[in-house]
Amino acid sequence: MDPILEQIGPAACRSYLVACPRAREAVVIDALAEDVPATLARLERGGLRLVAAIDTHTHADHLSGGAALAAATGGTYALHEATECATVRDRLRDGQVVEAGDVRLEILHTPGHTPDSASIRCGRLLFTGDFLFLAQDGAGRLDLPGSDAGVHWDSLQRLASLGGESVVLPGHDYEGFGASTLDEERRRNPRFQDLSRVEYVAWQRAIAMQTPDWMLAVIAANLGTAAEHASHHADHGAKSSAAADIAGLSQACPPGGGGACQAGPMGRVPTIFIDEAARRVGRVAADRPFLLDVREPHEFSGPRGRHAPGAVLVPLAQLPHRLDALPDDLSAEILVICKSGGRSARAAEFLIESGRRRVFNIAGGTDAWAGAGLPVER
Ligand SMILES: [Fe+2]
Structure with a gap:
């Protein structure tokens, strides 16, 4: 008998109820x-007994209701054992199975976004929390306290042993992609691009943002250490106290945090900077990447045009009809460049969606290329 599966809350911030009928x-x-309150009402309406409230990780963007649900129902509150949460009752180990009647939920430790990030496998269902989102949403940001991009890459490799038909159920669906399978994500999610661990870490380092103060306050609240956090702020003369930050967090995914757990815009495609692009373009011919320029012809050549040597021009608007201009091999390395990095990011996104396995956007574009004193042709 299939389990009962319901999504609770809005798409941007997803939580799930799984039950044995x-x-x-x-x-x-x-x-x-x-x-x-709504979840308690749902449990009562369905005659359901809560066995456990499990958080896939310590959340930074919303206040967890796990401990409160457990306290109100007699169930347990559980996280992966790597958590520093003071209020957790059960610390889950990798491979441990939580049972609710006939429903079996296996804990898979998939750290990187946070040290305590876990995915939960239930038959074909794979609850990924912020370890993996859908399509261009990529995955959770890797610049929180305790985040580790290399460890996240390791966790992604671990998914190789899971069946492609697994249904991916993430903790956030910012763009409303809905349901997806692991195979679909392997094909279209930029975090599954064919990158080495070193390349992946460099990309994430390049796009890292500072963790907003309100997120630090939410983490502290979810860990049960908000008081310590507040005194830390007082010690450092911070203008807004943690308590005020939390008080302002009236709902999940607060203002400015619509994609709070997501990386910034350049997180949507693997990104390299000019020095690395120049190094790759300078390789011997057999190893040289395909350099795709997606600007308009007058920007590329002529009196006011310029381009990096060896670049092949395919304007962004023509790209869907000109894929024959690209290497036949879908695994061929493609560097995409434009004026400053905006159009090339969209082109790179399109190429990834089209099944290309190794695509990089060049941040800063031709302006940065020329600005760095690298050669240009007209
Ligand atoms: Fe998160």
């Missing part, structure tokens, strides 16, 4: 504090 036992994954 025979035993009437349930697990809630990534409960939001604001949804606790």
Whole structure:
């Protein structure tokens, strides 16, 4: 008998109810504090007993309702054992199985976004939290306290052993992609581009943002250490206290945080900077990447045009009809350049969606190329 599966809350910030229809036992994954009353009502309406509220990781963008749900129902509150959460009751190990009647939920430790990030496998269902999002949303940001891009890359490799038909159920779906499978994500999600660990870490380092203060306050609240966090702020003379930050967090995914757990715009495609692009373009011919310039012809050549030597011009608008201008091999390395990095990012996104496996956007574009004193042709 298939488990009961319901999404609770809005698409941007997803939590899930999974239950056994025979035993009437349930697990809630990534409960939001604001949804606790509605979730309790749903459990009661369905005659469901909560076995466990499990968080896939310590959340930075919303207040967890896990501990409150557990306290109200007699269930347990659980996270992966790497958590520093003071209120957690069960510390889950990699490979451990949580049972709710006939429903079996296997814990897979998939760190990187946070040290305590875990995915949960339930038959064909794969709850990924912020370890993996859908399509261009990529995956959770890797610049939080405790984030580690290399470890995230390791976790992505671990998914290789899972069946491609697994249904990916993420903790956020910022763009409303809906449901997806692991095979679909391997094809279109930029985090599955064919990158080495070193390339992946360099990309994430290049796009790292500073963790907003309100997120640090939310993490502290979810860890049960908000008081310490507040005194830390007081010690450092911060203008806004953690308590004020949390008070302002009236709902999940707060203003400015619509994609709060997501990396910034350059997180949507693998990105390299000019020095690395020049190094790759300078390789011997057999190893040289295909350099694709997606600007307009007058920008590329002529009196006011210029381009990096060896670049092949295919304007962005023509790209969908001119794929024959690219190497036949879908694994061939392609560097995409434009004026400053905007159009090339869109082109790179399109190429990844088209099945290309090794695509890099050049941040800063031809302006940065010329500005660095690298040769140009007209
Ligand atoms: Fe997160």
